[in-house]
Amino acid sequence: MALVFVLLLGLALIAWWLAEPWLRSLRRARLRNQPFPAAWRRILRRRVPQVATLPPDLQLRLKGLIQVFLAEKPIIGCGGLTVTDEMRVTIAAQACLPLLGATRGYYPALRQVLLYPGAFVVNRPVNAPGGVVQDQRRALAGESWVQGQVLLSWEDVRAGAADPRDGQNVVIHEFAHQLDQVKGHANGAPPLATAQAQAVWSRVMQNEFDALQTRVAWGEPGLLGSYAATDPAEFFAVLSELFFERPYELRAQHAALYAELANFYRLNPAAW
Template structure:
């Protein structure tokens, strides 16, 4: 009898495991099909002007993505912050921009977003001269953790959304890291469709990263700036910010990088965005 109970439980668990993706897909389709709340539309118009630039089909798709994102990803206030719908929709709209073109899930590793009123402090080990490692406190506007959390400063989220032409967007930056971290730590090489895609991506991005560092070392300015030269992961995240906010400028200065990002995101924002 006990063996039959165990077998029944095992079969039940297997059936749930097989059916769960189907149920999740159905639930998401229902969420996307729901009317987008009028109050949320007003928030997008007021807080996220980049949405109005999207072609109509992409605006519609973005709204569906927002509905699923907010149904599945808790946004939790920290340091006394009370999270409002204005904050939730503003965060979600920008977080879903990198999902517009390619079907790659809704940041499957992400469990929650932690939202702070402003910059927050973290401690990180720093290598000092002589091989000494010491913890150093730093104020950050955002951070993406492999453990399934994104930390954001609401002040910086709001500022990034308000100016869609400056190439600086902390939400896009940190969610690019989330895409990069799908298979582990961020290294500037998110999962791609094939080995050939990976080889091309690695060659293009490494060459551009090296060129950027060389330019900066010689005092030559670049659209991507100093922070993109600190690590390949930051190069990808900063380039993603420019891809969505200053696509024409990125295509002009770094055409090969733009082409790789267009393939990855399956979008061509230079055709419909400013910058």
């Protein structure tokens, strides 16, 4: 009798495992098709003006993405912050912009977003003279962890959303890291569909990254800025900010980079 019970339990678990992706897809479709709350529309108009610049079909798709994102990804207040719908919708709208074109899930490795009132302090190991490793305290506006967390400063989230053309958006930046980290680490090379596409991406990105580092050494970083020269992962994240917020300049000054990002995100924001 016990053996039969164990077998039935095993079969039930296998059935659930096989059915779970289908059930998740149905649940997400139901969420996307629900009416978008009027209060959330008002938040978008007030806090995320970029949404109004999207083509109508992408505005509609974005609202569906927001509804799924907020149903699945808890946003937790830290440092005494009480999270409101205004905060949740403002974050979700920006986090879902990179999902508008390509179907790549809803940041499958992300478990939660931790939201602080302002810049938060972290300790980072640095190499001191003499080979000694010391902790250095740094104040950050955002950070993305491979372990499934994104940390954000509400002050910076709000500022990034308020000006959709300044090329600085901490939410897009950190969620670009999430797309990069889906393979377990960030190196500026998010997974692409084919080996050929990956090879072209690597060649274009490396050439542009090397050129940027040369310009930074001469004190002339240009549109991309010196922070993008930190490493390839930051290069990709900064490019993603520019792609969504300053696409015309990025296409004009770095056409090959723009083409790679347009292929990755399956979007053409310079045409909006």
